[in-house]
Amino acid sequence: MSTDNPSTQRTGAEQHEVGLSVRDLSKSFGGVRAVVGASVDFHHGRINALIGPNGSGKTTFFNCVTGMIRADAGTVTYRGKDITGKAPHRVAHAGIGRSFQVCRIFPRMSVLDNVLAGVRPSGLVALMGSGRRASDVDKARALLARVGIDHLEGAEAGDISYGQQKLLELAGVLMTDPETIMLDEPAGGVNPALIERISTLITELNAEGRTFIVVEHNMELVMRLSDHVIVFDRGAQIAAGPPSTVQSDPAVLEAYLGV
Numbered sequence: 024m025s026t027d028n029p030s031t032q033r034t035g036a037e038q039h040e041v042g043l044s045v046r047d048l049s050k051s052f053g054g055v056r057a058v059v060g061a062s063v064d065f066h067h068g069r070i071n072a073l074i075g076p077n078g079s080g081k082t083t084f085f086n087c088v089t090g091m092i093r094a095d096a097g098t099v100t101y102r103g104k105d106i107t108g109k110a111p112h113r114v115a116h117a118g119i120g121r122s123f124q125v126c127r128i129f130p131r132m133s134v135l136d137n138v139l140a141g142v143r144p145s146g147l148v149a150l151m152g153s154g155r156r157a158s159d160v161d162k163a164r165a166l167l168a169r170v171g172i173d174h175l176e177g178a179e180a181g182d183i184s185y186g187q188q189k190l191l192e193l194a195g196v197l198m199t200d201p202e203t204i205m206l207d208e209p210a211g212g213v214n215p216a217l218i219e220r221i222s223t224l225i226t227e228l229n230a231e232g233r234t235f236i237v238v239e240h241n242m243e244l245v246m247r248l249s250d251h252v253i254v255f256d257r258g259a260q261i262a263a264g265p266p267s268t269v270q271s272d273p274a275v276l277e278a279y280l281g282v
């Protein structure tokens with residue numbers, strides 16, 4: 024299926040390979056069926072958007088894939104390697120980084136130390152233990168400059184704006200050099216100027232070879248940014264394809280509008 028958006032089409036054999044592949048994933052919380060037999064393939068090189076109404080299971084899907092919670096059933100493979108049920112640091116080691124819907128920062132720590140804590144998922148412990156490595160500090164500073172908040176490196180993370188915290192979280196994710204980056208609502212609660220910066224960063228990082236899986240409710244952003252859109256409803260994929268096709272898919276309109 025040739026679904027890539029021509030304006031963001033990349034060359035190279037890798038772009039057509041499946042990177043992350045999820046099969047029959049299910050997760051219930053008591054009687055709530057959050058993810059229900061979801062099967063999704065994510066191709067390398069793309070900016071994939073994962074959209075769906077509130078409560079359709081997108082964050083739970085992310086949490087199961089990245090080892091934050093254990094799925095009831097299903098398999099997750101990455102580059103052909105089984106990562107089902109692996110702990111978050113193992114998933115990160117396999118090459119997958121992620122951000123959270125509600126920023127996970129350490130509010131009383133400096134911006135720079137927050138990025139350093141992204142070196143490993145157990146980064147806080149590492150930070151408090153043997154101290155910082157000079158090469159990590161250089162890298163953290165470079166990433167803060169890249170996301171445009173290097174002037175805030177000494178500020179307490181809890182004192183910077185929410186959009187800046189999202190950029191900080193992205194810098195932390197980049198510390199481990201993930202080839203696939205999963206972002207849960209990167210533009211949620213962020214002012215328009217910083218949404219533009221986040222959007223540009225995603226485009227640039229993608230052009231450098233990183234694959235994205237982005238959960239986002241801002242449809243204008245989704246349609247502009249993504250090559251491929253996966254639509255969730257009630258815990259499973261109901262549609263997938265290029266933005267232009269998905270936008271007018273009757274099943275998608277029904278899920279969103281109830282028409």
Ligand SMILES: Nc1ncnc2c1ncn2[C@@H]1O[C@H](COP(=O)(O)OP(=O)(O)OP(=O)(O)O)[C@@H](O)[C@H]1O
Binds near residue numbers: 055077078079080084
């Ligand atoms: N820890 C939990 N305990 C109980 N129910 C949960 C838990 N996490 C999620 N749920 C429920 O699972 C369903 C899916 O939630 P989830 O957060 O995955 O949806 P979402 O698609 O990310 O929604 P949103 O777009 O609002 O972020 C919802 O009904 C939610 O209330």
Ligand SMILES: [Mg+2]
Binds near residue numbers: 081082083124
């Ligand atoms: Mg969510």
